[in-house]
Amino acid sequence: MTSLLSTDPLRWGGALALSAGWLALSLAKWRTHRNGTPVDAAGADWLVVHASQTGSAEYLARRSAELLATGGLSARAVCISALDRAQLEAATRVLFVASTYGEGDAPDTAAQFAGRVMTTAPALSHLHYSVLALGDKSYANYCGFGRQLDAWLAHQGATRLFDRIDVDRGDAHALAEWQHHVGRLAGTQDAPDWDAPAYADWRIVARTRLNPGSAGAPLFRVALAPADGALPAWEAGDLAQVSPPLDPDHPREYSIASLPHEGRLDLLVRLQTRDDGCPGAASGWLCAQAGDADVVRLRLRAHERFRLGANAARPLIAIGNGSGLAGLRGLLKARIDGGRHDNWLLFGERNAAHDFLLRDELEDWRASGALAHLDLAFSRDGAARRYVQDVLREQAERLRDWIDRGAALYVCGSLQGMAGGVHEALLAILGAPLLDALAAEGRYRRDVY
16 A cells, blocks of 8 residues: 555655554553543543544644643543543543545544534533644645634634644644644643654565556565664554655655564555656655665554454454555454454455456465455456445345454555445445444444555
8 A cells, every 4th residue: 555645544644653663652541542432521631632544643642642741731632533522512621633534524533523523513612722633735625624623613612722733744844833832831842842763774675566467557565674684563554654765755655564474574566657657756666766775764653543453353354455455464464373264355456367466375365264255356357347345235244244243344445436435335234323333443444545
């Protein structure tokens, strides 16, 4: 999976991306709130509410809460999925850190809040708040959800502590302005800057085209190893950020397809081409330009919302298309290596003859029983187009059965077409209340771009 870092699902990162190891040290501080546990608004002077998709807004919310605490204030970072109307009405001071999904929509964690709270009119004249909105100016509805949230709060009578701050792809100046304002609220101006972890030097050790002859853009499996030989730790579902030499200030983010014990870090990278015919800055570097001796600047980022976590003990339904197979392959490999065979993969691409990615491995897993089901949709092989969402509808009875047995749903791949189509199919099969409940429980997770 690949994309320019921007809004949460489209991967903004830049100065504030996290390494997997560093993030793991701070997870214990917020675990009790990440799955929608109700918020005790009266239990803290300040709430710092994050609406996040891949963890960027979540990280900033925790840092903001920590900064408030340095001034002796009681502050708690909580997920917006844990905030309902009554709790919002009970709060008096709230900072919101809000990412945007796709073209102006709320991220998955904020879907219920947007649908159930922002469609009502609570009396919030007692509330003081501010909003940090994360986005990407290349999209028409820049910082769309953050702007909607800010306008809605003001319309309900809430008072801004300071004006909304919009952040374009992790812009360091905008983030420094937010940190300055939060520091003033805390009564401190000497807090250290929120620096990002450094990139490490990696080298490409293998590069294989997975779709020779495809009518689509070339897609490569790129294997990397650290230049110093010490492979860092990561979990299935985590991400790798690459800083391309021709555009180092705009890192790109990719799902990791391998596990540390495999001895290398694998990415599935589709070669992107610009309007002028030139290759993409990152994909061109990884797929064609970088040689064995060239350095690839890379760092890891934990993606807690797409890790297995408690879902490791559940049946898994993995759904995706194209390079989204990278993230799903990591999850499936972790489960299979751990002895779990209650796995169901639904995968879509163009043509079976050219685009059946990782075919040998997937068919071996199916033959051995490691994949209980492997359902494929090759959209250009038949007279009528058939996509992953169509397969879901065909397998509606099995889907309901697996959900009844406690299965988790993980979706990885393109935002346009696949992710929306899959979501609509799930709504039609399972119904909105059940799908909302699965999302709140952490059993419906998406990593789309």
